[in-house]
Each structure stands twice: as structure tokens, then as C-alpha cells.
Amino acid sequence: MNRKVLLLEPPYKNKYPPMGLMKLAAYFRKCNDSVRFFKGNLRDLALSLLSEEFFAEIDGKSFSKYFPDIREYIRTGKSFLLDNIPDFCNLRNEILIQDYRKRFRSQDYPKFDIIAITTLFTFCWKETIDTINGAKSFLQPEGRILVGGVAASLVPEEIFRETKIFPVTGLLNRPGMIDSDNDDIIDTFPQDYSILEETEYEYPSKDAYFAYTTRGCIRNCSFCAVPILEPEYKKFCGIYEQIKYIDEHYGMRKDLLLMDNNVLASDMFDEIIDEIKRCGFAKNASYIPPDEYDIALRNLQEGFNQRAYVRKIISIYDFTASRMHDKDAGEFCIFREKNGLLYPETAAPESILAADSYFRPLRTKYFHPAKRARYVDFNQGIDARLITDSNMKRLAEINIRPLRIAFDHYDQREIYINAVRTAARWGIDDLSDYLLYNYDDEPEELYYRMRINVDLCEELDVKIYSFPMKYHPVRDPQYFRNRDYIGIHWNKKFIRAVQAVMNSTKGKIGRGVQFFEAAFGRDINEFHEIMYMPETFIIYREKYKHTLAEEWLSKFRALDESDSLEARTIIQRSTFTSDEINHASETVRDVLQYYLIDRE
Numbered sequence: 001m002n003r004k005v006l007l008l009e010p011p012y013k014n015k016y017p018p019m020g021l022m023k024l025a026a027y028f029r030k031c032n033d034s035v036r037f038f039k040g041n042l043r044d045l046a047l048s049l050l051s052e053e054f055f056a057e058i059d060g061k062s063f064s065k066y067f068p069d070i071r072e073y074i075r076t077g078k079s080f081l082l083d084n085i086p087d088f089c090n091l092r093n094e095i096l097i098q099d100y101r102k103r104f105r106s107q108d109y110p111k112f113d114i115i116a117i118t119t120l121f122t123f124c125w126k127e128t129i130d131t132i133n134g135a136k137s138f139l140q141p142e143g144r145i146l147v148g149g150v151a152a153s154l155v156p157e158e159i160f161r162e163t164k165i166f167p168v169t170g171l172l173n174r175p176g177m178i179d180s181d182n183d184d185i186i187d188t189f190p191q192d193y194s195i196l197e198e199t200e201y202e203y204p205s206k207d208a209y210f211a212y213t214t215r216g217c218i219r220n221c222s223f224c225a226v227p228i229l230e231p232e233y234k235k236f237c238g239i240y241e242q243i244k245y246i247d248e249h250y251g252m253r254k255d256l257l258l259m260d261n262n263v264l265a266s267d268m269f270d271e272i273i274d275e276i277k278r279c280g281f282a283k284n285a286s287y288i289p290p291d292e293y294d295i296a297l298r299n300l301q302e303g304f305n306q307r308a309y310v311r312k313i314i315s316i317y318d319f320t321a322s323r324m325h326d327k328d329a330g331e332f333c334i335f336r337e338k339n340g341l342l343y344p345e346t347a348a349p350e351s352i353l354a355a356d357s358y359f360r361p362l363r364t365k366y367f368h369p370a371k372r373a374r375y376v377d378f379n380q381g382i383d384a385r386l387i388t389d390s391n392m393k394r395l396a397e398i399n400i401r402p403l404r405i406a407f408d409h410y411d412q413r414e415i416y417i418n419a420v421r422t423a424a425r426w427g428i429d430d431l432s433d434y435l436l437y438n439y440d441d442e443p444e445e446l447y448y449r450m451r452i453n454v455d456l457c458e459e460l461d462v463k464i465y466s467f468p469m470k471y472h473p474v475r476d477p478q479y480f481r482n483r484d485y486i487g488i489h490w491n492k493k494f495i496r497a498v499q500a501v502m503n504s505t506k507g508k509i510g511r512g513v514q515f516f517e518a519a520f521g522r523d524i525n526e527f528h529e530i531m532y533m534p535e536t537f538i539i540y541r542e543k544y545k546h547t548l549a550e551e552w553l554s555k556f557r558a559l560d561e562s563d564s565l566e567a568r569t570i571i572q573r574s575t576f577t578s579d580e581i582n583h584a585s586e587t588v589r590d591v592l593q594y595y596l597i598d599r600e
Helices: 017-031 043-060 061-075 093-105 122-138 149-153 156-163 193-198 239-250 269-278 294-303 306-323 327-337 349-354 356-366 387-394 408-423 441-461 494-506 513-519 525-530 536-541 548-558 562-571 580-581 586-598
Strands: 004-009 034-039 112-119 137-147 209-213 255-259 376-378 401-404 430-437 462-471
Touching: 004 017, 004 122, 017 034, 017 112, 017 193, 034 149, 043 061, 043 093, 043 525, 061 093, 112 122, 112 149, 122 137, 122 149, 122 156, 137 149, 149 156, 149 376, 156 462, 193 239, 193 306, 209 239, 269 387, 294 306, 294 349, 294 356, 306 327, 306 356, 327 356, 327 430, 327 494, 349 356, 376 401, 401 408, 408 430, 430 441, 441 462, 441 525, 441 586, 462 494, 494 525, 494 536, 494 562, 513 525, 525 548, 536 548, 536 586, 562 580, 562 586, 580 586
Parallel strands: 004 034, 004 112, 112 137, 209 255, 255 376, 401 430, 430 462
Antiparallel strands: none
């Protein structure tokens, strides 16, 4: 079809790459379309597009080393940036660059026929809406903007209200969902990993296969979005051919990250385990990483996503140079400058291919891959209610790390404890759990659930990392744009206190009684005191525990029943305005002064 397609991910922070856009990239390439991926500020995209067009128009090879200065001039118009570029300032170049500078300022951007935008959770609302509306400046008059993903499926009417674009909801699991005359089912396509090389954003879990062995869930939990996003349970999705394709085209990945929502509900669980083992993830699995340079060079030779692999090879040049001895690094820098290989925007594919005979010996000299362990992660967690000796025996046959188990309700503690003991009995000793809070639970129940994990670690000699997950009503009209929801038994101060503790513990609660008790208290009374503690003292516990924190605690404990009720009511609101402090009793004011100490 030869359409120009732009794939966009809004500039929020996220751990996992956009699987939907990766599948769309594969689909559009099959349609012979030109595909470009971008994540970030759209003004940066516009600047890159215009700078690349400018360089192409002036045949900018001789100015390639000055690309950053020319790009910055288009952005700012600062004339000194061009003054020291030899032979640049002739009449044609000056007229042309002023035109590109004008286009950047007036938002006259290069145009695309199709723009596809993914969405994440609704509390990334502003970044998402700004990206959708901003993308309109990049669209051809007769073009289409496609919006999909999590938020698009949860609140499509709200996205339409703010953008006038009605999203594609749910999975791309039917023919003709993008092009009515095309019978491909996009959800079955292997992901195009090459688009991840087009962005400067580094996804923390980039070096993994992302897949599903099942889809949907047999449960219908009231707090969960899965019944909306994946309403039908599919008991088996083959992954072997997908992983084989990825290996051949993009290189082997270290880990296998499975996004199943309830894999144990499948009556084909044995087949799933067999397939995972066949993919190279049996117990004690390891591999030697392939050289990314070889993969990038091969794809460049084959003309596959040249933009991505030019960028990848330039980054490999930079990384390898950082490991070189001074003499090699200096000579390599001169070589790159002479051949226009300093920046991905100006490096020609043919120049990179010609440079292989020079660079390959250096790469061999400085790149020494080592064997690495490979792990399987059912990232969404498994259902404790379905754990048995039989399925844990099978799960122990793969290199799972960690085994994630949901522990959403305190009243399921016996089920959860039995599930952990069953896993441990089969040698699975690296575990993690998600602890839903701020839903219909009470704060004390979060403490008790964390305490259970600490005690199980001691009893079973296992590692359990707990991840408290704050409930957020992603479809509620009052709250879907923000993270302000407070559960019926919670209050603003307790929410902030939990987040402050988690900030200090890097977002997880690990093994060790001493560690846990220092973070959350030795008993429920100490837990309550930590929840009421000034936020600065929570975050900088060691700094203040024998000084200001000790003073505050002494005064807080000394309050009589009436003053204690007054103080707790004010503290729970966590606003600490001068008006509410000034109207408090003298003893309460003496306690509240500590909440005005700023963490900075």
C-alpha cells in the first residue's frame, strides 16, 4: 500500500514495551507501508522529522558532524550555531534552513497517512490526551488516527469527548479491524522488536520475549479490568513459532515474560509447560547472548527498518568505543567522523556496511559475551485458589523467577498460605506477591498480609517480595484521570504513609523480620504510629529517629483521648493548612508543627 504510518506511545514512564504497536508494526510492514515509531514529546518528533528532511534536501553528508548544531538552530533560531560550520552559509542553505525553522515554529510538520496511538492506564490521562490531540498536526487531510490500548478500551467515550476520535476497543482479534479489505488477525502477529531501537527511551524489560499462553480470566473480580480488556477466556496460545520468529529476525532474548491473567485455569496447562520448556526455559536454563551488532548489520543489509538499525549500530559504536583503549578509541572516532558515522540521523546505511571491515575486529576485541541465566515470569500473577501439588510440580520444571501470587484479600489468607507452602514444597523458593489495598480492605489488613509473608520466609526459608498495589477505579468519572481515590476504610495520610515507606524500600518489601519491622512496625500499634508519622520522618527514618521523630512520637503518645481524636482527624486529611492548625488546641498544635517540616 505504501502508506506512511506513525506509531506513537505517549511520554509516560512504563516498564514494558507497547505490544500492540509492535504487532501493528508487523502488520503494516506486511502491507508494504513505511512505519515509524516514536515515544516522547511530539515537538521532539517534529524537530527530528524536519531536521532529517532538511539534511536530505541539501545532501548533508559533508555537514554530518554538525547535525546537532543544525538541529538546534531549527529549534531555537540562534544564529551562532551556524557561524562555525564551514561552507554552510550560502544563499540556498540560509533560505532553506529559515524555511524549516519557520515550519517548526508554525507547526507545519511532515504528514502521515495513518497514526496509531497506544494508551496505558487512565491516570496517565493528560499525557495520553495531549499526544492524541497533538498527533493531528502530523496527519494528512484524508488520514486516519487510530487509538487503542488499555485506557481506550476502558473509557472510550471519555477519549472521544476530549479528542473527537473514537478508539478501537478490545483486542485486534478479528479480521478487517484496521483495513476492511484485509483478513489478517493482527493479535496473532509476532511483535516487531525493531521499533524499540527507534526510541531513546529505555524499557527496563526490553530484553525479554513478551507473550501470552492464555488470554482472559475465569474470574470476574469487581476491582479488575481484565473482564473488559479480555472478556473471553482462551485456554491456549502457542508461543513456540512466535519465539522462533523473534530469534531469527531480532535475536534471542534473555527472559520470557508472560502476560497471562490466569494461566492455572487452563486445562491445557501441561501443554503450556511443555511449550515453555521447548522454547528454551526449562529448569536451570541459560544462554549466550548473540551479538546485537551481527543482528543489526544483517537487518540493515536486508533493508529491514533501516532507521532503527542505523540507530542501533551507532549506539553499538558508542558503547564499544567506551570500552576501548585510548588509541583505538581515538582512531575510531576519526574514522567515524570521516565517514559520517557520528549520528544516526546522518549515517548512511551503505557507509555502515562499508565500515564493517574496520569495525568488526574492534567489536571482536572488546565484546565478550558470557553465559546468562534465563527466567520465566508470569508477570500478572497466578491464582492462589488454583494452586495444587500437580501444577506446582510442573511449574518447577521451568526456570520461573519469581513466582507471583496475588494476595488481594486478607480473608483468603489460608488459601494464600497453603499456596506458598505448596510452591515451596516443590522447590520454588523465589516468590513475589501483589497486595491490593485501598479497595474494601482496612489498613490493618495490609499490615497483616505483609507480616504473613515475613513469617513464611522464616518458616520455609524462601524469598517473598511483596508489592503493595494501590487500588484505582479506572472507570469512575471522578477518579479515572488521577490517583486521588481514597478507599472507604482509608484516608489520605495513610495512603501517603504507605507510599512513603515504599519509596524508602524501592517499592517492595523483602525478606527479613528486622527489615519489615523497621519499615512498618513490630506490631499493629507501631504500624498505626508509622501511618500517622510525619512523612519526612518516614522517608528519612534513620536521620530523625533519635531527634525530631522521637520528640513527635513522645508528644503524639501523650495526647489525651479528646486531643488524640482531634489530632488524628486533622492528620488523616493530610492538608495541614494554617487555618486548621491555628484552630487546634495548644497540645495538638504542638504535635502538628512537625508536619510542616518539608522533606527537602
